[in-house]
Amino acid sequence: MLRLMDTRTRSVETITPATPGVLSVYACGPTVYRYAHVGNLRTFLLTDLLRRTAELLGLQVRLVQNITDVGHLQDDTNLDADGEDKLLAQARLENKDPFAVARFYEDAFHRDLALLNVKPADAYPRASESIDLMLSLIATLVDKGHAYVGEDGTVYFDARSFPGYGAISGNRLEDLRAGHGATGESTATGKRFHADWALWKRASENRAMTWDSPWGHGFPGWHIECSAMSLDLLGETIDVHTGGIDLRFPHHEDERAQSDCAVGHEVVRHWVRGEHLLFEGRKMAKSTGNVVLVSDVVARGFDPLALRLAFLSSRYRQQANLSWDAIAGAQRTLDRWRAAVAAWAEEPSKPMCAEVQQDVLEAFSDDLDTPRALQVLRKLEKSDLPAGAKFETFAWADRLLGLDLVRDVGKAPVPLPAGAAELLASRAAARAAKDFAASDRLRDELAVLGVAVKDTPAGQEWTLS
RNA sequence: GGCCGGGUGGCCGAGUGGCUUAGGCAAGGGCCUGCAAAGCCCUGUACGCGGGUUCGAUUCCCGCCCCGGCCUCCA
Incomplete structure (x- = not known):
């Protein structure tokens, strides 16, 4: 039985799919205006671990991960027609078409996932190709009285129309400060209430990445895309929704309000969020200046899967403090395990160690307790069980770990340099x-x-x- | 002001109402070795502070201090 920490109920819940045997998962994906850094990837790894565990437990997984290529503003409080989209800003910097920028970083995102052995999702819907879905969802919300057209022509969601608002984040409407951060002043002009957010923004004709709508020429807000695409591809009940902890508020809070108000019931059954990755004690962020990319890890001579192992050594819902030393340590373990697995493979095959297998699967099932799983495997490594059994067990466990542990089995010898x-x-x-x-x-x-x-x-x- | 998560041995990091009190890295000692490397063995008794509950608390409760994050950019 798969159990996960549900950040809405704040307790570990047993995950029972609404459709028996089929687990539907929606993962918040990247905004493709830059390379994903390893902190982003840690969150995507969470979804991969969830998926691998569920599959090994016999569930069929339907996984959808969105690609945000429009609507994500630099500063969401700046809601006038000149509000700068992350992608437009980057396109200006690179002097390229915004969609060319989006496709470039989307490709990079897929390459990074592949380097970390993250299995592809079943669908990667793009926000820019889901505008019709968003427009029809916005129309539904307006019809039901949950959204209104503000004085500035922008369509806003009426936060106070959703009684459950705040259940995910713990924020109460009356305690939210108006405006951006602690500055206090709202810069949006058309809202009725400071916590309302834009579903469709009016834009001038000459702005890039805009579409026609019943509410005028414009572009979608950030939050509406996830509601629209998840409802479309996974239906009105979604077993698990994953994402980073920072999306708890406002993104997921707003998504939940939109989806639940549109269909009239709780859409997402469980919210699962990964904690932040710190690097040298600080949150990894562009503004902090400590962003590390997969390419940086590779440039230092590390296997990207050493990074994956470094992530596995801490729990996804715990802040982890990554360092180059930690990656180097993971690389040594990875090298040792691959060599050991290759050596064990030379010995006669023996049945898997059932107890270890059960312990590893139980650790993963128990809210993705990867540190415990690694401990079980280290114990097996040092045990005096037959090499053939160790080989079979490690090879099996790698279906969850995804570390390419059998990579060096039967590997042809590397040629010596001349002389x-x-x-x-x-x-x-x-x-x-x-x-x-x-x-x-x-x-x-x-x-x-x-x-x-x-x-x-x-x-x-x-x-x- | 509101909300969330933490503070564990030199470092990173699990975990637990008592049990031989993870694991990794680094360190020291030893075995092995011509010397190294690798490997193996051994050593180091830690839980922010103050109360409380308890036979017993690092673990539960309360208060405090400190750290990280969120409060309409964020995985």
């Missing part, structure tokens, strides 16, 4: 003759070529560094 074979032969001869001065000199020469030599009872062995 290295001769040096190795000379060194073997020198050692046989107990000429250790020559032996040490040859070891240094091989190291320069990138060949690391170590001596074992069976003779010298080498690896490429």
Whole structure:
């Protein structure tokens, strides 16, 4: 049985799909105006772990993840026609068409997911291609009295029309400060109430990324896209909705209000959110200047899956403090496990260790307790169970871990650099003759070529560094 | 002002009303080795502060301090 921390009820809930056997999951995706940083990816990994666990438990998973390529403003309080969209700002910076920018970073997003072994979702709907869905949802909300056209021509959701507003975030309408952050002053002109938010914004004719609508030429607000696309692709009941903790408010609060008001009942059954990743003690953010990309991890010589392992070593709903040391430590473990798995694979296959298998699956089922699962596997690694059983169990567990642990099994030997074979032969001869001065000199020469030599009872062995 | 999450040994990080009190990294000692490397073994008794509940609290409750985040940009 899969259990997850539901941030609405604030307790660990057993996940029972509304449709038996089929788990529907909606994951808040990226706004594709820049590369995703590793903090973003940690949240996407959460969805992947959920999916892998559910599948191993025998559920069919229907996963939808949106691509936000329009409507996400730099500053949502600036609701006039010049409100700057994140994508438009980036397009201006890069001197490109905004949709070209969006497609570029969307491709990068998919590549990053692949590098982290995150399985693709079943659908990646784009906001810009779901405008009709949003317009019809907005019309429904206006008809039902949950939305109104403000004096500025923008369509707003009436926050006070949804009694459950605030249930996710714990924010009470009367305690919300008007305006942006602590500054206090609202800059929006057409709202009836400061907590109302825009569903459709009026825009001037010459603005890019705009569409015609019954409420004039304009563009959608950020929150409405998730309601529209999730209702369309997953229906009026969604088992699990994932995202980052920072989306709790206002994004998810507003999405819930829109979806529930449109269909008349609770749409999302469970909200699951990943905590922030800190880097060197600070939240990873552009404004903090500590953004790390997958490409940065690769540039430092690490396997992207070392990053995945580093993430697995802490619980998704705990803030984690990542560092280069932590990634390096994960890389060492990853290397050791891959080598061990490859060595075990040489031994006769034995049945999986059922107890370990059960413990690992139970750890994942228990609100994705990956640190515990890793502990179970470390114990197995050091146990005196047959190598064949260790191999089978690790190979099985990798379906959850996604670390390519069997990558080096039966791997063809890597060719030596030119001249290295001769040096190795000379060194073997020198050692046989107990000429250790020559032996040490040859070891240094091989190291320069990138060949690391170590001596074992069976003779010298080498690896490429 | 409101809301959320934390404070665990040198560092990172699990966890728990008592039990041999994770694990990793780093450190020290040892085995092994011609020397290294790798590996293996051993060592280090920690839970922010003050109260309370309890036979017993790091774990539960209250207060306080500190840290991170959110309050209409954010995974």
